[in-house]
Structures are given as structure tokens and as C-alpha cells.
Amino acid sequence: MPGSQLTSTRRRNPRGQGERLRDDIIAAASRLLADPAAPPLTLRAVAREVGVAATSVYLHFDSIEALTLATVNHLFGELMRQQDGLTEIDPRERVLAGAMVYCEFGLAAPGHYQLMFASQLPLPDHTPEEFPGWKSFQQLIERVAAGIGTDTDDPRVFFTSQLIWQQLHGIVSLRISRPRFPWHPLEPAVRTAVGGLLDEAQRS
Numbered sequence: 001m002p003g004s005q006l007t008s009t010r011r012r013n014p015r016g017q018g019e020r021l022r023d024d025i026i027a028a029a030s031r032l033l034a035d036p037a038a039p040p041l042t043l044r045a046v047a048r049e050v051g052v053a054a055t056s057v058y059l060h061f062d063s064i065e066a067l068t069l070a071t072v073n074h075l076f077g078e079l080m081r082q083q084d085g086l087t088e089i090d091p092r093e094r095v096l097a098g099a100m101v102y103c104e105f106g107l108a109a110p111g112h113y114q115l116m117f118a119s120q121l122p123l124p125d126h127t128p129e130e131f132p133g134w135k136s137f138q139q140l141i142e143r144v145a146a147g148i149g150t151d152t153d154d155p156r157v158f159f160t161s162q163l164i165w166q167q168l169h170g171i172v173s174l175r176i177s178r179p180r181f182p183w184h185p186l187e188p189a190v191r192t193a194v195g196g197l198l199d200e201a202q203r204s
Helices: 002-008 018-032 043-050 054-058 064-084 091-108 110-116 134-148 155-177 186-203
Strands: none
Touching: 018 043, 018 064, 043 054, 043 064, 064 091, 064 110, 064 134, 091 110, 091 134, 091 155, 091 186, 110 155, 134 155, 134 186, 155 186
């Protein structure tokens, strides 16, 4: 029908709202990548999803790698926003609750989670602070320090945070790749793994 094409076309952003289009492009890429079996992302596919010409996408992202990295950073930001919404006052419980949010986030969107840790993800050649997810890891460091009652520069904190991340990544990745395995319920598994690491850090 003549009107259907008009309704599927995205309205042009008012002058000065280019940043909104950039956000729309990232959101569209996120939707297309939500399915783990989705085909490889292309800038033209994203343009169709947004409802703009491909040239409009190129104005914000000159390559699919740049868009992928921006999408991953957006997803890590969303994970942090969910963890920031925690209401637990006890520092140890805050670590455990954040760990549960991490696992639930990954299991609810396996396509996104796999993208966040994909081996082909373009990574900077410089400091770790530029890695996708570094701010999320820093958040974990701060909460672990509070959870074991010490400062963030205590060597135990960085090591324990690494071990917690490894444990959580294993929990999520294995449950994604082996969904029919008779896994133990998620919360006690997370509490045992993370709680044990916090206890060990406090004892050392």
C-alpha cells in the first residue's frame, strides 16, 4: 500500500539532534544482535532497521567494527545501570547482588553477552582502561573492596575481582552453551562461588 512505505521510514531528526541518530543507530544494532544466531551485522542492515539511508550511518560510524565497539560499550553501560539500581546496604550483599544481576543480564540476552566477549571484538592496543567493560570491572573492584573491608589499592581486591569475574563468566557462558545440562539453581551457585572468594580474601 502507498502509505505503508511512509510509515516505515524514520522521521528526520531536527537540526542539532545528530547525537540522537547515533543513539538510534546503536539501539538498532543492539536489536539486530540480540539473537545469537543472527547473521553478521552490516551497516546497511542497521540503516534499514533505523529507517535511514546508509550514508547517514556512515556519518557516525565509518566501519562495522566501530559500530560494534560502540554497541558493546552501550551494553556494558546498561549492565552498570542495572547494577547501580541495587538497594542492598550491606557491602557484601551488594557484591553478591551485583553478581546475580551480571548473570541474569547475560542469560536474558545471550546474543548480547556473547558479543560483549567475542574474540573478534576490536580491542585497543593501549591501556586496559580503554577495554570494553573496564568501567564495569572498576565498579566491581570498588564493591569488592567494600565487601571485604579494605581499600581498592589492596592487592587482594584486584585479584579477587578477577576471580569473581572469571567465575561469573564461566557460569553464564556454560549455561548459554549447555542449556539442557542439569545446572544447580543460579542464585545458590552464584552465592557459593562469589561468597567463597570473598571469604578467602578476608582470610588472607
